[in-house]
Amino acid sequence: MRIWLFIVLAASAFSLHAEDQDSRALKLADDAEMAASKASGPRLFSETGISRASFRYGTEKNPGLRTTLDLQVDGRISTTVRGTFSNRLDMHEPRTRTGERFVNTLREAYLNWQPEPDTIIDAGRVNLRYGVGFGYNPTDYFRRNAIRSFVSSDPDSLRSNRLGTFLLRGQKLWKDGSLALHYSPKLANSPSTDPFSLDTGATNDADRALVAFSQRISEDLQPQWVLFKEGGRSPQFGLNLTTLVGNSAVGYLEWSGGRSASLQADASGQSGHQAFRNRVTTGMTYTTPFKLSLTGEYIYNGASLAEDEWNSLRLRSPLGLNRYLSYIQSGLETPSRHNLFFHALWKDTLVSNLDLAGFARVSQSDRSRQYWAEARYRWEASEMFLQYQLNHGDPGSAYGSISKRQIWSLFFRYFF
Amino acid sequence: MKTLFFKYGLSSGIALLLCVPAWAAPDAQAILAASDAIRNPNRSFGLVVTLIEYRDGKKTDGSTLAIYSKADQNNGQYRSLIRYVAPARDSGKLMLKNGNDLWFYDPSSKASIRLSPQQRLLGQASNGDVVTVNLSKDYQAKFEAEESVQDGSQKDRRSYKLALAAISPDVTYDHIEMWVDAKTSEPLKARFYSESKTLLKTAYYRRYQAELGAHRPTETVIIDGLNPNWVTVMRYTDYAWKEVPDSWLQKDFLPRFKAD
Numbered sequence: 281m282r283i284w285l286f287i288v289l290a291a292s293a294f295s296l297h298a299e300d301q302d303s304r305a306l307k308l309a310d311d312a313e314m315a316a317s318k319a320s321g322p323r324l325f326s327e328t329g330i331s332r333a334s335f336r337y338g339t340e341k342n343p344g345l346r347t348t349l350d351l352q353v354d355g356r357i358s359t360t361v362r363g364t365f366s367n368r369l370d371m372h373e374p375r376t377r378t379g380e381r382f383v384n385t386l387r388e389a390y391l392n393w394q395p396e397p398d399t400i401i402d403a404g405r406v407n408l409r410y411g412v413g414f415g416y417n418p419t420d421y422f423r424r425n426a427i428r429s430f431v432s433s434d435p436d437s438l439r440s441n442r443l444g445t446f447l448l449r450g451q452k453l454w455k456d457g458s459l460a461l462h463y464s465p466k467l468a469n470s471p472s473t474d475p476f477s478l479d480t481g482a483t484n485d486a487d488r489a490l491v492a493f494s495q496r497i498s499e500d501l502q503p504q505w506v507l508f509k510e511g512g513r514s515p516q517f518g519l520n521l522t523t524l525v526g527n528s529a530v531g532y533l534e535w536s537g538g539r540s541a542s543l544q545a546d547a548s549g550q551s552g553h554q555a556f557r558n559r560v561t562t563g564m565t566y567t568t569p570f571k572l573s574l575t576g577e578y579i580y581n582g583a584s585l586a587e588d589e590w591n592s593l594r595l596r597s598p599l600g601l602n603r604y605l606s607y608i609q610s611g612l613e614t615p616s617r618h619n620l621f622f623h624a625l626w627k628d629t630l631v632s633n634l635d636l637a638g639f640a641r642v643s644q645s646d647r648s649r650q651y652w653a654e655a656r657y658r659w660e661a662s663e664m665f666l667q668y669q670l671n672h673g674d675p676g677s678a679y680g681s682i683s684k685r686q687i688w689s690l691f692f693r694y695f696f
Numbered sequence: 697m698k699t700l701f702f703k704y705g706l707s708s709g710i711a712l713l714l715c716v717p718a719w720a721a722p723d724a725q726a727i728l729a730a731s732d733a734i735r736n737p738n739r740s741f742g743l744v745v746t747l748i749e750y751r752d753g754k755k756t757d758g759s760t761l762a763i764y765s766k767a768d769q770n771n772g773q774y775r776s777l778i779r780y781v782a783p784a785r786d787s788g789k790l791m792l793k794n795g796n797d798l799w800f801y802d803p804s805s806k807a808s809i810r811l812s813p814q815q816r817l818l819g820q821a822s823n824g825d826v827v828t829v830n831l832s833k834d835y836q837a838k839f840e841a842e843e844s845v846q847d848g849s850q851k852d853r854r855s856y857k858l859a860l861a862a863i864s865p866d867v868t869y870d871h872i873e874m875w876v877d878a879k880t881s882e883p884l885k886a887r888f889y890s891e892s893k894t895l896l897k898t899a900y901y902r903r904y905q906a907e908l909g910a911h912r913p914t915e916t917v918i919i920d921g922l923n924p925n926w927v928t929v930m931r932y933t934d935y936a937w938k939e940v941p942d943s944w945l946q947k948d949f950l951p952r953f954k955a956d
Contacts, residue, residue, distance in 0.1 A: 301919065302846075302900070305917055305924070305927040306849075308917075308929065309917045309927070312929045314746045314748065323784055325784070352804070354955065362954055392952075397944070398941060398943040400952050409807075412810070436807070439805035439806060451948075451952070453944070453949055455943055458946070499795075500797075502797075502946070524812060524813070527813045529812055529814075530812050567815050569814065633757065658785070661783065695784035695785055696784070
């Protein structure tokens, strides 16, 4: 009898406790001041910070300072026409390797016409990017020479802070599918180091065309097929595909294939042996109930150096190897044929508004590695982030050849 | 004589009771459908949702979203395009919810990222499932009781308590307890559970106002079941009928979706 009485009293106490919690929550809602923001205007932020690098073959140099102004604006011009403008201005101290203090990156400036809800036409500079991979995007055919101001190895930063391509594109959408046609003309011959140049030679140094088609084939699968052609080169075929793996994971595959010379031949300016080369990124992202997302990715680049080719080039021509690595970086390629990429993102770690992120790149040919980590704390209109990067490997290896061995950066970003 | 009177009276009483129809439990599925219709307009629409998140009584986060929603003709479930309006760091980011086809798009990096159903349970993405969802399509309702319940204004209301069991494999919550007003079928309160019977969240529907032809709740207070000190207040404004073509409800349209 006493046991039953105890159970009843405990249940009542628990119920009362739950009701108290609900009452407190409802009181918070009663006192909440809701000021709904109307349609978003321009997004403008400034970013200021300091970096300190340790060099592999010398002493540490003075810290580098950088200030950035970043603007994105999108607005309606008429009932069917919109305009988009996106620009980034970086100010470096000391100056960049090319001797510039200012580097301006006009990311996008284009007009968008939508005569029908399912028909869209764009003309101007567009940051056109395809690909479902994280660490490498073989179907991102417009990536070469698009980075004017390299500020971070973070793949998200590389995707965001780059030049768009001048092009004309049309897209038709239907239920569960779409077709997009792009034409990007040649406008100049080579990239420019002028700080405020539109740099059409970086993004429009050849005639290019791209067709992208997607159609849902099942509840889970909607593959995207891509066909790319650059003047003077063979066509490249691409595929992007994602699928759910259970409730907590997403698997993905990104493939590009076509006849081409090797990257080493392209870097040295030689015609090179043409062969059908595959580039593949495949991986999976798993998310835990406590907001930790883990990504593991295998990257194969059939145009990069194989292990024996790497060793041969390193011994035969260190200058040639440096030229190759520089070409790899400007094209956002992978240095070796087999690579691994791991990424982790933990939002609201330990405390609310504190996010931790990191990645590791592994070159399978020489076991060299690149590590990167970030802690970012968010306030309502600002954020602060601390970043660390380590390039580890033997001399002459993919990441061991990078002159900066480790880099610490601390930045503050304010949104106006 | 007394015995005869007693037998006659007893027989009459029994006959009278047999003539009175038995009280029938209300049609739970119909009540659930009626409460869905109160929460969700019957054609494609848009609204603005302002969220404030509280932890331990202190405001920790806030955001404003513009939502375009349309019911699927086949299964009646809502598919939504969601655009982040505020804070400034998230401005322009997009999300597409189409059953288990869940995508996030960042206009800065042009990255389209597919999300898993697990990620629907995290953060504010899950709270959308408490809002624009037709429960009567994915859940079997059973009438549990007619009882008094405290509503979102902490007033006692006469309500029907319904037990909802998932009939579709893709739903976010395994089962739900729902209280609706006994007269009007207005949703008052709901508790959402996982398959392991863990309480995931409690929702109170309040601030009823006339919007798009019906008396609808314009505020939902969501209390996290695992950590009741985590409270989200969602307020809805700027209701409007919006044409949302089917062709927009796919990942390829996300880079093209612009603010009004």
